[in-house]
Amino acid sequence: MTHNAIELVEVGPRDGLQNEPDIISTRSKLELIERMLGFGARRLEVASFVHPARVPQMADAEDVIAGLPDRADATYIGLALNKRGVMRGIATREGGKRGIDQIGCVLVASDTFGQKNQGQTIAEGIAENRDMIRFAKAEGIRAQITISAAFGCPFEGEVKPETVLQIAEEMAAEAPEEIALADTIGVGTPAQVSDLFGKLRELLGGKIPMRAHFHNTRGTGIANAWAAYQAGVLIFDASLGGLGGCPFAPKATGNIATEDLIYMMEHSGIDSGVDLEAAITTNHWFAEKLGRQLPSMVARAA
Amino acid sequence: MTHNAIELVEVGPRDGLQNEPDIISTRSKLELIERMLGFGARRLEVASFVHPARVPQMADAEDVIAGLPDRADATYIGLALNKRGVMRGIATREGGKRGIDQIGCVLVASDTFGQKNQGQTIAEGIAENRDMIRFAKAEGIRAQITISAAFGCPFEGEVKPETVLQIAEEMAAEAPEEIALADTIGVGTPAQVSDLFGKLRELLGGKIPMRAHFHNTRGTGIANAWAAYQAGVLIFDASLGGLGGCPFAPKATGNIATEDLIYMMEHSGIDSGVDLEAAITTNHWFAEKLGRQLPSMVARAA
Numbered sequence: 001m002t003h004n005a006i007e008l009v010e011v012g013p014r015d016g017l018q019n020e021p022d023i024i025s026t027r028s029k030l031e032l033i034e035r036m037l038g039f040g041a042r043r044l045e046v047a048s049f050v051h052p053a054r055v056p057q058m059a060d061a062e063d064v065i066a067g068l069p070d071r072a073d074a075t076y077i078g079l080a081l082n083k084r085g086v087m088r089g090i091a092t093r094e095g096g097k098r099g100i101d102q103i104g105c106v107l108v109a110s111d112t113f114g115q116k117n118q119g120q121t122i123a124e125g126i127a128e129n130r131d132m133i134r135f136a137k138a139e140g141i142r143a144q145i146t147i148s149a150a151f152g153c154p155f156e157g158e159v160k161p162e163t164v165l166q167i168a169e170e171m172a173a174e175a176p177e178e179i180a181l182a183d184t185i186g187v188g189t190p191a192q193v194s195d196l197f198g199k200l201r202e203l204l205g206g207k208i209p210m211r212a213h214f215h216n217t218r219g220t221g222i223a224n225a226w227a228a229y230q231a232g233v234l235i236f237d238a239s240l241g242g243l244g245g246c247p248f249a250p251k252a253t254g255n256i257a258t259e260d261l262i263y264m265m266e267h268s269g270i271d272s273g274v275d276l277e278a279a280i281t282t283n284h285w286f287a288e289k290l291g292r293q294l295p296s297m298v299a300r301a302a
Numbered sequence: 303m304t305h306n307a308i309e310l311v312e313v314g315p316r317d318g319l320q321n322e323p324d325i326i327s328t329r330s331k332l333e334l335i336e337r338m339l340g341f342g343a344r345r346l347e348v349a350s351f352v353h354p355a356r357v358p359q360m361a362d363a364e365d366v367i368a369g370l371p372d373r374a375d376a377t378y379i380g381l382a383l384n385k386r387g388v389m390r391g392i393a394t395r396e397g398g399k400r401g402i403d404q405i406g407c408v409l410v411a412s413d414t415f416g417q418k419n420q421g422q423t424i425a426e427g428i429a430e431n432r433d434m435i436r437f438a439k440a441e442g443i444r445a446q447i448t449i450s451a452a453f454g455c456p457f458e459g460e461v462k463p464e465t466v467l468q469i470a471e472e473m474a475a476e477a478p479e480e481i482a483l484a485d486t487i488g489v490g491t492p493a494q495v496s497d498l499f500g501k502l503r504e505l506l507g508g509k510i511p512m513r514a515h516f517h518n519t520r521g522t523g524i525a526n527a528w529a530a531y532q533a534g535v536l537i538f539d540a541s542l543g544g545l546g547g548c549p550f551a552p553k554a555t556g557n558i559a560t561e562d563l564i565y566m567m568e569h570s571g572i573d574s575g576v577d578l579e580a581a582i583t584t585n586h587w588f589a590e591k592l593g594r595q596l597p598s599m600v601a602r603a604a
Binding site for chain 1: 488489490491492493494518519520521522524525527528529555559562565566569570571572598599600602603
């Protein structure tokens, strides 16, 4: 049996940290990113362009980006929730600076959650994200899109697969770099993941890569990653140690842990380019900085 | 898509508690078991017949068993590591008492771990367990067998699938009630689970049911349960809250949590007869008794 390698998108610096109550210094964020590059992460979500009043932890987004190592083998993602965010992303590249390499757009598959999280209904999100992708492309920067709350909404409960697939179809028309489905609140199960990614795969017909974003809130995160892999997904978001959560989603605990994802994949014969031991060492270093153990089970067992 | 229902074997009272540093009173154990019956568990591992010097928590095995509610719809399992254990199990039924309904035999798929855990090499374990199953049967009590460390050994590392399958073949000849594969130290991955249970299924040819026993030490427990389900396993060990571990396996943390298993199954359209809300309530009651939060993610998110 041959196995396709996977690609890790290390979201620790953004999704992982945005929920931290204490502000992490720009310098510490940059040290974390350098160490992540050191353990083999090659694509990293480094910041989000949100209003500092909403997510104070991301107030230094431009400073973090200005301090990123200029490595040819790295891809830096900046998250944007609206056109203003895209403009901030583009601005990081002005004056010949490297800036970010990719804009991550986010569209919530629920009217209620979308309105609470970024002031948009689904229809408004589709219109806004269409503009965002076009705008980014016009400025020569790659853009990808994440459909969040794709497996359930903290306010509305069930999210219909048709809703998610309709959004995906509208967005696919803009030819983004990739389309991700995110279980933002960690309610999804492997059966649901197989079903929804199976349908997305069919819809995209191999023309646009799929990415998966899971949270481990109910213990299903790693099972969902495996189900997604089986459904053809080869790009996975994860955060070092399982840091993270969403400040606007009640009880949405951490992302799946990078170490746990890599352990499962590596011991299934699936390569990721990540040095697991080095990731665990980075976890222990950062856990000491935060003064608490991180959720990753693999790092605890080490 | 139709889904086969699963059967939960609630191992909290034995595998879950044996590692607890403080001795739980017989009365509390019985209250825990009654509450587990209350949330819908119908098969329970209630005690093990080991020497109290080795596992002090199980010193009251006979007292727990004497106090079990005499319910026709319940199956009580007593674990035995050798013939002496089987004799103790049989003795619980003497004098017209209900006692236990089933003997759980255990055979370690590693010479080193087997010797440390129960003083047996694999070959000695095969001989002993053959006798144990025959002995139980002769006394009119059902016996099933668990092949432990089937996915890896804390001392030897890799455990070869052929080793596990050879043990299974030897044991299948004794026609036990079921054969379980246990990832005692929580190192297994879904790819490994699919492979090994797939091969076991082939070997058993549907004549003997399969059971799966996973620990979540490296975060793969729920993913492994899903892979096992896909490979045809319908009986799953789990412990309330994810209590548990093995005192003789270094860093072998808890069993997969009953709540997390049931959540995944229930939200995949797979019935288990367990009332998830009631299980979570029982978790919170017992967590308060122990004075600490239990690992189950679902119970934390509730």
